[in-house]
Amino acid sequence: MGDNGQALEELIAIMDRLLGEGGCPWDQEQTHESLIRYLIEECYEVIEAINQQDMDELAIELGDLLLQVVFHAALAERAGAFDFADVARAVSKKMVDRHPHVFGNMDLKTADDVLNKWEGFKKKEGKKYLLEGIPNSLPALMRAEKMQEKAARVGFDWPDAVQAAAKFKEEVDELVAAQSAQEIREEMGDVLFALVNVARLQGIEPEQALQAANDKFERRFHYIEKKIEAAGERMEDYNLAQLDQIWDEAKTKGL
Structure with missing residues (x-):
């Protein structure tokens, strides 16, 4: 465990070097739009590490996600829009404003109390309508x-x-x-x-439930493929009833 500030400054300096003179041509060609796919990928890789309860991998994936934040901030700084400090200050202010029960005098005892007040905090930030702020780009x-x-x-x-x-x-x-x-x-x-x-x-959570169903389908389908391959045969030569029988076999094995 090192100094958080020093580690973050080092990452920002690395990004500046990559985008600066003599830096990386690929990084220098990127835009906020071109980086969207990588931001999405990194979010899902973080989720995967959490689901697998792999703390070592989680640390790595969170670093990759942080790099995306630093990358976007560096691009914005070069365009004269904002820098990483502005990003950090904005979220810090938001957290303080939305937690008056911690940083002020409001008395909120339970998580439900906080949620009941949360939309009121957001309206003070200029969000007029209840569903405002939910991104259309969410899954x-x-x-x-x-x-x-x-x-x-x-x-x-x-x-x-x-x-x-x-x-x-x-x-x-x-x-x-x-x-x-x-x-x-x-x-x-x-x-x-x-x-x-x-x-x-x-x-x-429906997204997680569907992901779990996807994983289960993949495990069982892979079992069918391996069994047919071990028999030296092709899946195309099996009818649905035969494939379904092997599928049920995979279920009995807890896959």
Whole structure:
């Protein structure tokens, strides 16, 4: 464990060197827009390390994510917009303003107390409408969950998961009855949105639940591939019933 300030200054200096005279041509060609894909990738790699509970890898991935913040700040500084100090000061001020129960005299005892006041803090920052500030670029499941959470804070919510599930079944019926491609697309969106509501009211994060299902599908499908490969055969030569039998075998093995 070293000095945080010194370590951060070193990283900023490295970025300045890369972008300066005699630096890296690739880095010097980058823009805020070209870096978007790397920012997204680094966020997901951080999440992967957390899910795997790998603290060594988490430290590395958080460093990669921090590099993206430093990179964007360095580009902005060269354009005369802001620098890393402005970024740090802005978030520090925001945290102080949004935590008057810590840095001021407001008495908030529980996490629910804080959440109930949170939107009020944000309105003081100029956010007029409740759903304002939720990025359109969020993964769709995550965006739906955030919108529903915010609406729930002002009472616009189902009483429980049972009633939310009934609405989900209603949306599924409407999807089955849909005729045109446009209707099917719209009803499919309503089904997914309603399902997010069910998950949220069950205390389940839909994005993580779907990722877990993806991982499970990958493990079981890989088992099928390996078994068929070991038999010296091709998957294309198996019918669905045969493939499904091996799939069930993978399930019995806890995959």
